[in-house]
Amino acid sequence: MNELLDYFQNNTGRVIHKWMHYFEIYERHFSRFRHTPVNVVEIGVQNGGSLQMWKHYFGEQARVFGIDIDPACKQLEEPQIKIFIGDQGDRAFLRSFAETMPRIDILIDDGGHRMSQQIATFEELFPHIDDCGVYLCEDLHTSYWKSHGGGVNNNQSFIEYSKHFIDYINAWHSHDPERLSVSEFTRSTHSLHYYDSVLVIEKRPTERPRHEMRGV
Numbered sequence: 001m002n003e004l005l006d007y008f009q010n011n012t013g014r015v016i017h018k019w020m021h022y023f024e025i026y027e028r029h030f031s032r033f034r035h036t037p038v039n040v041v042e043i044g045v046q047n048g049g050s051l052q053m054w055k056h057y058f059g060e061q062a063r064v065f066g067i068d069i070d071p072a073c074k075q076l077e078e079p080q081i082k083i084f085i086g087d088q089g090d091r092a093f094l095r096s097f098a099e100t101m102p103r104i105d106i107l108i109d110d111g112g113h114r115m116s117q118q119i120a121t122f123e124e125l126f127p128h129i130d131d132c133g134v135y136l137c138e139d140l141h142t143s144y145w146k147s148h149g150g151g152v153n154n155n156q157s158f159i160e161y162s163k164h165f166i167d168y169i170n171a172w173h174s175h176d177p178e179r180l181s182v183s184e185f186t187r188s189t190h191s192l193h194y195y196d197s198v199l200v201i202e203k204r205p206t207e208r209p210r211h212e213m214r215g216v
C-alpha cells in the first residue's frame with residue numbers, strides 16, 4: 001500500500017492537487033527520509049494541502065517549507081510548516097531563501113511550471129540540496145506547451161535543458177574535454193529518473209567509475 005496515496009485519497013485536510021501517478025514516484029524516492037529530521041521544500045503551496053501531506057508522511061522530526069508567489073499562502077503556516085512568499089523566477093529571492101535554509105534534503109518544484117521558472121529554480125537551488133538529497137520537478141508536460149514557454153523540441157524548454165544532464169553524468173567518459181568535462185554536477189549527481197511529467201535527480205557524491213574483471 002502506498003501511504004501517501006492512502007493519505008491523499010482519504011484527505012480531510014486542506015486541498016491537495018496532484019497527478020495520480022506521482023504517488024508511486026514520491027514513495028520510491030522519498031520513503032528513505034521518513035521519520036528523520038528531513039527538510040522538505042515545495043515550491044507551489046496553493047491551498048496548503050500538499051505541505052500538510054509531507055508533514056504527515058515524513059513525521060514529527062520533519063520541517064516543511066513552502067514557497068509561493070501568492071501572499072495569501074502565508075496564512076497556511078502551522079507547526080512544522082513555514083511559508084515564504086516570493087517568485088521562483090526571481091533569482092535574488094531564491095538566493096536569499098537558500099541563505100535562510102540550514103539544509104535542503106528534498107526540493108519539489110510544483111510552482112508556476114514555466115520554463116524560465118523551472119530553470120532559475122534548478123540553477124539557484126540545486127547546489128543547495130544536500131549531498132544525498134533529492135530534486136523533483138513536477139508537471140514537465142508544460143515543456144511541450146507554448147503557453148508555458150515550451151514546445152516540442154524547443155531548446156528553451158526545461159525538458160530540452162535537462163537532456164544535457166544525461167551528458168553531464170556521463171562526463172567521466174568524455175574524450176572531448178572541451179565539449180564535455182567532469183563538473184560539479186557530475187561529481188554530485190548519482191542518477192536521473194525520468195517519468196511522465198516528472199524528473200527526479202538523486203544526489204550522491206560520485207567518483208570516477210571503475211571496472212574490474214574477476215573470475216577464473
Ligand SMILES: C[S@@+](CC[C@H](N)C(=O)[O-])C[C@H]1O[C@@H](n2cnc3c(N)ncnc32)[C@H](O)[C@@H]1O
Pocket residue numbers: 015016017018042043044045046047048049050067068069070086087088089110111112113117
Ligand atoms: C499547482 S499549484 C501547487 C499545488 C500544491 N503543491 C498541491 O500539490 O496541492 C501551483 C502554485 O504555484 C504558485 N506559483 C505560480 N507561479 C509562481 C511563481 N513564479 N513563484 C512561486 N509560486 C508560484 C501558484 O500561486 C500556485 O499556488
